[in-house]
Amino acid sequence: MENKIKKVDLIFGKVDHLSVLDKSFQRSQDEIILDVIDSGLRGRGGAGFPTGLKWKFAKNEDSEQKYVICNADEGEPGTFKDREILTQVPEKVLSGMALCGYCIGASEGYIYLRAEYNFLLPMLHEKINRFNSDMRERNIEFAVYVRSGSGAYVCGEETALMESMEGKRGEPRNKPPFPTSRGYLGKPTSINNVETLVFALMIAHHGPQEFRDMGTFDSRGSKVFSVSGDTPNAGIYELELGMTLEQFVNEFGDGDTKAVQVGGASGFCVARKHFKDTLIGFEGIPTGGSMMIFNSSRSMYNILHDYLEFFEEESCGQCTPCRVGCQQLLKGVESVKKGSKPPSYLEELQKLSETMKIASKCGLGQSVPNPFNSIINNFREEIIY
């Protein structure tokens, strides 16, 4: 691979979204789903579930009523790409939803919009009204609606999001059943990230090959990154997957990069010595887009402390490992820093984090150990002293 990162323009580029849909509606659902599977597209929210498979599961469910949900709760610290996608190319998002609705047999789509993005509502409503009437004119039974979140991080978790949409407290559900069999209001639901839906539309437009040719075996295509922190080039970039962190830092770092937090607060912290051999993607470290760059002026203790404070507050509180575990990790590193617990206490906490990873109810508690262990393993002395 060349040392230069390849910039891509699938997401933000102009496309006649209605003609893509018109063309797609002439094809069979199975054909389109097969294309999405073939493209290798995996969910762009962070978890990376194969999108085509999700659609296939939802399609295979026997139900009068199904739903499409566009997850625009974008709450992961350091992620802001969905906001930009919704601002720049809302029609492509809506069309991606309609495409999904056509494939799985859903007549209603919902955008679950992060509360902090409510300023987008007037624009979105206008676009949605236009889009819905475009669908009506085509005799396509599909309409999009928006639901606003209420500010809880956990509502980005797909089942908590559905609970929230149903007017209940946003708490993750037990899985199984998965949303494709019992989702919103108990009906089969395909819930996809904003970016994923646009990629699906573009795959329908160009065919799977172009997407498939980019990236690596497990991480096909391109990805929109939210670059922030100690960088002269903070912003949003669509880049081909498959780069190493070294390539990334060469492009975006300020020359003094000490560590990069890949995947937001719930992601992994990579130290400089590992930049070379760390691939950004499902073979290495996946990300929903958040790339936070830290230079040598930053205290890794403060960074870890901030993350743990965030999780201690944003855990929904229903399951023990996450609710109490987050508090113990936070209070634990504070105690080690103060000297009221010995440095060896960090090992106790790391064992505890292992339990959180395998015994928590949802992705929130399961991923708190990611930043915790990666920061402690890489920067142990900064935590203790």
Place this chain on the structure above:
Amino acid sequence: MSKYKVNLKINNISISVDEGTTILAAARQLNFRIPTLCHHDDLCVAGNCRVCVVEQKGARLLPASCATPVSEGMEILTNSMKVRQARKHIVELLLSEHNADCTKCFKSGSCELQSMSNDYRIGDHVFLDLLVGKSRTIDISSPSIEKDDSKCIRCQRCVRTCSDLQAVSALAVTNKGHEMKISTFLDKPMNEVVCTNCGQCINRCPTAALTERNYIDEVFDAIYDPKKFVVVQTAPATRVAIGEEFGMEPGTRVTGKMVAALRRLGFDKVLDTDFTADLTIMEEGTELLTRLKDALVDGKQVALPMLTSCSPGWIKFQEHLYHDLLDNLSTCKSPQQMFGPLAKTYYAEKVNKNPADMVVVSIMPCVAKKFEAERPEMRGSGYKDVDYVLTTRELGMMIHQAGINFHKLEDEGYDSILGESTGAAVIFGATGGVMEAALRTAYEIVTGREVPFTNLNIKPVRGMDGVKEASVKIKDVKPEWGFLEGVELNVAVAHGLANAKILMDKIRAGESNYHFIEIMACPSGCIGGGGQPIPTNMEIRKKRAAGIYEEDEKMVIRKSHENPEVAEIYQSFLHEPLGHKSHDLLHTHYYPRKRY
């Protein structure tokens, strides 16, 4: 619907179970005990405490066995190294946010968290005590229920009980993360919210976060006060449950031992709420017949169906949520509150005591009765009619404290008067019992014949269905009841407030053709009351119900109107049902309350 079988292995033992069975249930079939906290047989799945996690071969995560259905070929380990470590961590975490001052705790010895901690020999806390620096406030605003958040492990059993079983939702989850807690509307105190005091949350709380307000010391103080004449009354459902406090099988009938124990505790007289249960039938039965006459003969606008009023949790529920239908509620006080004023008037006179020196204690399967006794209108005697209400559990604790060997006690009988009762009274303890007792008497008053059911057992109103219905055709009536000739009397029974809601919505919508409805706040009726021994589940409640019906069958007199003490009290004191004295002492009125 035919069920598919699923084959799996648990701890290397093969088993085939119905599709949809949880891993937990499958493991139980193989006699592997998996510890649980948030799981309760009466409640929907939560999967939030995570102590029941197990290892599934090939899976990255440890699934919660209570919330995960089996799947074909699954291989499960319930006690692997991974599971043990995770489970121990989880118990340690729960202890770190729990006020583990066990030696001073009301639930010590019966706390599920404590027993789990013992099982895993959790020694010194590895983790930091998260209660340090947090203020501890105990909500004792309610006369029935005490809520101590420092003991709460957030399993949400109480929340699910309150919403799913009782349709009340006084308790709910508020806040998130480290501030997540179980609270009320706007964090108001328990006595200011929609709480009905049914106490079902107490029965399902694994720790002492929710307990009854206990009045054991006050009662001992009264007993040892030489100036006080202390009488005790015992509710029907207590006699088939108190044995559980001493390790006996649920449903064991220990009426005689309970009476003996009460006497040894030092109560001056041991009397029976069953007596006033019989009296309730006379009053409530007459009230029903009067309402029917008013409606059918005089064409008056009367509220029908008439609803029973024995269950104070149910009454408060109606006052909050169905106060447009309060006219349908019988004006009869509950048996406990009929007993109180009679003890301090009729009985005081008979035994020549000054009611001011009398203390009336009741032993109840209920915590709502504590609230009921505090209601300002419950002062028909001119004094507080019932001074202290103890739960079955509190009585068990008193007997333990007094060093009485319950098992060895010889049976003793109740004192007279206010001690005589019938089989009709004892069945008040099970759902459908009030209805059955009322029908036994009302039918006979109207027709002069016994109810047309084998051996007086009115089976259609028995059993654990949430809502039960029955019809009794009234034929060949006595001349004075001619207006009831040929009438099909439609009755219904509900237990658990979620089931009550079903009937109430029907009435409100004008879709009910019932004449008379029995409602008990607690699942299975008083035998499943909020003051009964813990644990509770359907199997236990069925056994208690069986005990109740056995007790009925063995009684010589099984119809309330044949209770000789009841006849005597009407002759010498009350004169007639619904009479002037009854009105003053035995009937009451109700108030609308707010909805939150």
